[in-house]
Amino acid sequence: xxxxxxxxxxxxxxxxxxxxxxxxxxxxxxxxxxxxxxxxxxxxxxxxxxxxxxxxxxxxxxxxxxxxxxxxxxxxxxxxxxxxxxxxxxxxxxxxxxxxxxxxxxxxxxxxxxxxxxxxxxxxxxxxxxxxxxxxxxxxxxxxxxxxxxxxxxxxxxxxxxxxxxxxxxxxxxxxxxxxxxxxxxxxxxxxxxxxxxxxxxxxxxxxxxxxxxxxxxxxxxxxxxxxxxxxxxxxxxxxxxxxxxxxxxxxxxxxxxxxxxxxxxxxxxxxxxxxxxxxxxxxxxxxxxxxxxxxxxxxxxxxxxxxxxxxxxxxxxxxxxxxxxxxxxxxxxxxxxxxxxxxxxxxxxxxxxxxxxxxxxxxxxxxxxxxxxxxxxxxxxxxxxxxxxxxxxxxxxxxxxxxxxxxxxxxxxxxxxxxxxxxxxxxxxxxxxxxxxxxxxxxxxxxxxxxxxxxxxxxxxxxxxxxxxxxxxxxxxxxxxxxxxxxxxxxxxxxxxxxxxxxxxxxxxxxxxxxxxxxxxxxxxxxxxxxxxxxxxxxxxxxxxxxxxxxxxxxxxxxxxxxxxxxxxxxxxxxxxxxxxxxxxxxxxxxxxxxxxxxxxxxxxxxxxxxxxxxxxxxxxxxxxxxxxxxxxxxxxxxxxxxxxxxxxxxxxxxxxxxxxxxxxxxxxxxxxxxxxxxxxxxxxxxxxxxxxxxxxxxxxxxxxxxxxxxxxxxxxxxxxxxxxxxxxxxxxxxxxxxxxxxxxxxxxxxxxxxxxxxxxxxxxxxxxxxxxxxxxxxxxxxxxxxxxxxxxxxxxxxxxxxxxxxxxxxxxxxxxxxxxxxxxxxxxxxxxxxxxxxxxxxxxxxxxxxx
Amino acid sequence: xxxxxxxxxxxxxxxxxxxxxxxxxxxxxxxxxxxxxxxxxxxxxxxxxxxxxxxxxxxxxxxxxxxxxxxxxxxxxxxxxxxxxxxxxxxxxxxxxxxxxxxxxxxxxxxxxxxxxxxxxxxxxxx
Numbered sequence: 001x002x003x004x005x006x007x008x009x010x011x012x013x014x015x016x017x018x019x020x021x022x023x024x025x026x027x028x029x030x031x032x033x034x035x036x037x038x039x040x041x042x043x044x045x046x047x048x049x050x051x052x053x054x055x056x057x058x059x060x061x062x063x064x065x066x067x068x069x070x071x072x073x074x075x076x077x078x079x080x081x082x083x084x085x086x087x088x089x090x091x092x093x094x095x096x097x098x099x100x101x102x103x104x105x106x107x108x109x110x111x112x113x114x115x116x117x118x119x120x121x122x123x124x125x126x127x128x129x130x131x132x133x134x135x136x137x138x139x140x141x142x143x144x145x146x147x148x149x150x151x152x153x154x155x156x157x158x159x160x161x162x163x164x165x166x167x168x169x170x171x172x173x174x175x176x177x178x179x180x181x182x183x184x185x186x187x188x189x190x191x192x193x194x195x196x197x198x199x200x201x202x203x204x205x206x207x208x209x210x211x212x213x214x215x216x217x218x219x220x221x222x223x224x225x226x227x228x229x230x231x232x233x234x235x236x237x238x239x240x241x242x243x244x245x246x247x248x249x250x251x252x253x254x255x256x257x258x259x260x261x262x263x264x265x266x267x268x269x270x271x272x273x274x275x276x277x278x279x280x281x282x283x284x285x286x287x288x289x290x291x292x293x294x295x296x297x298x299x300x301x302x303x304x305x306x307x308x309x310x311x312x313x314x315x316x317x318x319x320x321x322x323x324x325x326x327x328x329x330x331x332x333x334x335x336x337x338x339x340x341x342x343x344x345x346x347x348x349x350x351x352x353x354x355x356x357x358x359x360x361x362x363x364x365x366x367x368x369x370x371x372x373x374x375x376x377x378x379x380x381x382x383x384x385x386x387x388x389x390x391x392x393x394x395x396x397x398x399x400x401x402x403x404x405x406x407x408x409x410x411x412x413x414x415x416x417x418x419x420x421x422x423x424x425x426x427x428x429x430x431x432x433x434x435x436x437x438x439x440x441x442x443x444x445x446x447x448x449x450x451x452x453x454x455x456x457x458x459x460x461x462x463x464x465x466x467x468x469x470x471x472x473x474x475x476x477x478x479x480x481x482x483x484x485x486x487x488x489x490x491x492x493x494x495x496x497x498x499x500x501x502x503x504x505x506x507x508x509x510x511x512x513x514x515x516x517x518x519x520x521x522x523x524x525x526x527x528x529x530x531x532x533x534x535x536x537x538x539x540x541x542x543x544x545x546x547x548x549x550x551x552x553x554x555x556x557x558x559x560x561x562x563x564x565x566x567x568x569x570x571x572x573x574x575x576x577x578x579x580x581x582x583x584x585x586x587x588x589x590x591x592x593x594x595x596x597x598x599x600x601x602x603x604x605x606x607x608x609x610x611x612x613x614x615x616x617x618x619x620x621x622x623x624x625x626x627x628x629x630x631x632x633x634x635x636x637x638x639x640x641x642x643x644x645x646x647x648x649x650x651x652x653x654x655x656x657x658x659x660x661x662x663x664x665x666x667x668x669x670x671x672x673x674x675x676x677x678x679x680x681x682x683x684x685x686x687x688x689x690x691x692x693x694x695x696x697x698x699x700x701x702x703x704x705x706x707x708x709x710x711x712x713x714x715x716x717x718x719x720x721x722x723x724x725x726x727x728x729x730x731x732x733x734x735x736x737x738x739x740x741x742x743x744x745x746x747x748x749x750x751x752x753x754x755x756x757x758x759x760x761x762x763x764x765x766x767x768x769x770x771x772x773x774x775x776x777x778x779x780x781x782x783x784x785x786x787x788x789x790x791x792x793x794x795x796x797x798x799x800x801x802x803x804x805x806x807x808x809x810x811x812x813x814x815x816x817x818x819x820x821x822x823x824x825x826x827x828x829x830x831x832x833x834x835x836x837x838x839x840x841x842x843x844x845x846x847x848x849x850x851x852x853x
Numbered sequence: 854x855x856x857x858x859x860x861x862x863x864x865x866x867x868x869x870x871x872x873x874x875x876x877x878x879x880x881x882x883x884x885x886x887x888x889x890x891x892x893x894x895x896x897x898x899x900x901x902x903x904x905x906x907x908x909x910x911x912x913x914x915x916x917x918x919x920x921x922x923x924x925x926x927x928x929x930x931x932x933x934x935x936x937x938x939x940x941x942x943x944x945x946x947x948x949x950x951x952x953x954x955x956x957x958x959x960x961x962x963x964x965x966x967x968x969x970x971x972x973x974x975x976x977x978x979x980x
Contacts, residue, residue: 037969040966040969041966041969041970044959044962044963044965044966045963045966047959047962048884048959048960048962048963051884051955051956051959052881052959054952055880055881055952055956061936061937062936062948065948066880066881066952066956067878069945069948069949069952070875070878070880070912071912071913071915071919071949072875072876072878072915073877073878073880074880075928075932076915076916076919076925076928076932076949078931079919079923079924079925079927079928080919080922080923082923082927083923204878208928208932208935209935212935760934760935761934762933762934762935762937762938762939762940763931763934763935814927814931814935815927815930815931816927
């Protein structure tokens with residue numbers, strides 16, 4: 001036997017050749033015929049190199065297969081990481097032992113003996129379950145997504161670094177004194193996160209996404225927490241509305257734009273603060289004027305740039321509810337409070353539920369991973385929740401420049417030099433990008449083309465919001481609560497309040513910029529005349545405390561009446577059209593009328609209310625318009641369904657489908673001819689909220705409005721358009737759903753989806769048929785609807801019961817039973833009790849972690 | 854010491870070293886182990902399957918352990934979803950085992966080739 005496989009080779013080669021037949025006709029390049037002795041090592045090296053390359057660097061869509069799929073240290077460890085059991089853990093930096101109890105649904109209860117340890121343990125717990133989410137959020141705000149995703153994220157990174165969340169966070173951190181409680185909280189929290197990062201790395205327990213993307217998280221810093229806060233501010237109130245209105249103004253003309261996109265809402269709304277108000281300290285706002293070509297072109301370029309950014313970076317209208325009922329109006333005798341913030345519904349959720357207990361801080365509710373506090377919840381004496389207040393906090397300034405003063409802009413009578421900040425953006429698989437950001441007095445220059453434009457955004461004002469939230473969590477009465485929010489800047493929120501003494505309150509805390517002159521709903525001149533000069537005084541911002549009717553509510557509607565003396569934003573694309581607020585107000589008013597009392601069950605029912613207030617106004621007009629008209633059998637059946645409808649957008653309701661389709665058709669029949677004839681570049685769907693308010697108001701009180709007589713249509717009234725839209729609706733639905741209107745159920749055309757945060761569709765939930773629409777308290781706009789009640793909480797101070805639920809689960813690990821374990825409960829409109837730490841530790845199947853230094 | 858005993862001894866040492874290295878995150882350990890096996894074995898037709906088996910064992914045994922301990926179903930399904938294969942959990946499972954097998958196999962192949970090209974290896978293991 002030979003020991004050399006190469007010696008054996010000729011024999012095998014001959015056999016192979018024999019099997020294949022004679023090698024007659026086989027050609028080798030240049031007449032060279034490689035020997036087996038040469039082919040074998042070359043093949044071995046080539047194949048090995050290919051295998052090693054794929055293992056090291058990945059292949060096509062596959063990640064680096066070696067480290068990523070290593071069963072001991074790679075992504076497969078998600079199976080082990082999904083298990084949660086009793087443990088004793090050692091964390092660097094702890095001062096005293098800390099107990100963490102985890103309920104069977106994953107809710108965490110942290111009990112610490114010092115405030116420092118409480119925040120440290122909170123950081124650890126957040127990172128234990130949500131580290132990848134936290135890392136994504138900080139990367140988003142810091143403009144560092146390209147480093148791990150590649151050039152696909154470059155636009156987002158450039159924009160974020162221009163906008164300046166990182167600069168603001170650094171400034172906020174530098175302004176915190178060493179004795180500031182929020183500084184201690186931020187530092188301890190970062191320590192806890194870093195304890196978990198170290199532990200996860202040593203135990204190979206980093207989330208699978210880190211392994212699949214091939215990177216390890218950098219240490220957490222207090223600035224990262226401030227960035228996460230900035231992310232939320234941006235997604236809730238950085239708007240492009242002035243750019244939209246400028247383009248509408250240019251194409252539709254100033255008169256139609258003024259009429260269709262007014263400052264004050266044209267429809268009937270339910271402001272929660274009816275006044276009386278004090279006198280304004282600022283001057284009146286001018287009427288809409290025609291914008292110039294250059295302003296419109298600049299606005300269009302900027303608008304297109306912002307529109308191309310990933311969803312979520314620009315606020316696109318809010319949707320949240322909260323309300324409270326005074327003890328005098330509740331069945332239990334204690335105040336009732338309900339809150340359901342409507343956000344992008346993701347897996348994992350934006351929320352993490354926990355109870356935080358220490359000598360100086362007690363709060364139970366939901367927190368945002370990456371931040372050390374409970375954002376919505378309750379303590380021993382008060383409860384609070386928030387909705388977005390929606391006032392204008394973004395202003396665009398057109399800087400005046402000329403060729404004789406390069407690198408300068410004219411402001412307040414003198415030429416000023418732009419400041420410049422430079423950044424390097426590392427890009428996975430490409431060269432590092434260098435970015436220079438120019439800053440004027442108004443803010444960062446974000447011009448794409450045309451006139452140099454900078455943006456003033458309240459989110460760039462250094463603001464110690466964390467300190468405010470810490471004090472909110474420590475407040476025990478309205479005065480302390482209100483005082484805590486005095487320095488809250490952005491995003492402006494409607495903070496609802498209820499306490500254990502039966503009191504209720506609502507305050508829209510935040511920064512309300514006042515401009516010296518100009519039209520803030522359009523890009524303004526940057527020469528100084530139109531600058532932001534200050535804010536509405538705190539005592540004059542919208543607020544109520546213990547109103548006489550015993551109810552308060554907010555649902556992103558304009559909080560004040562037309563008598564309010566300050567400009568706070570236009571009706572279009574800042575404030576909600578008000579249908580949810582109207583419905584909530586209707587239910588609360590009816591429930592408390594004539595000595596009526598409301599209960600926590602009523603609050604829960606209202607949170608999942610599917611009654612469309614707009615439908616309740618318009619459908620009777622539609623049915624009346626159809627009376628006596630010649631209709632086809634399908635149209636008659638559709639009319640009958642509408643006539644007998646309760647205006648509830650339930651999945652089994654065919655009338656809901658007809659209504660929804662009709663309203664879209666009605667909007668299109670009214671406005672699309674205008675859009676076409678005036679060549680409006682803004683997608684009509686984007687401004688439907690504003691146009692819908694107009695159409696509602698005209699249908700109910702101005703049926704001969706000139707808008708109905710659109711170009712090329714001849715003289716028309718609302719009724720003509722209604723009839724045409726109804727015919728079109730039935731025709732469209734017959735084509736898509738069949739000829740039997742009773743089968744056109746809402747669940748066939750309307751779904752909801754909980755999207756995976758990393759946009760991995762296989763890890764999303766749904767789409768699944770669901771009830772509600774954009775106008776119902778149970779918010780479900782869009783199809784599939786991806787926004788909605790991200791957390792539902794109901795508090796009854798009379799019985800001392802607290803309930804809450806969010807769609808998703810506590811863990812970001814898709815292999816964990818806590819990834820989607822709360823979805824079904826949430827979907828069914830049910831709640832889970834919010835237990836105290838003592839109740840949780842006594843409950844069945846509770847897991848305990850003992851944290852030691 | 855006979856050649857077979859020498860081979861078996863070296864194989865055992867290689868297996869132990871592979872396991873230790875693998876547990877510390879050295880995913881490439883089966884490749885190195887394969888090289889060692891290929892280099893000491895005088896028959897490629899034996900060395901290469903043994904190398905592949907080492908790779909399969911190194912990458913498969915921990916999966917078996919995790920399946921017994923925790924259940925791999927949700928993890929496999931999730932990985933498939935992340936990779937864009939829906940919830941076909943067998944795909945990442947097969948892919949994982951394939952990677953391990955290929956690492957061991959190619960390592961042994963390279964080792965065998967090295968042995969044929971480096972007489973010193975033949976002399977060291979042929980006695």
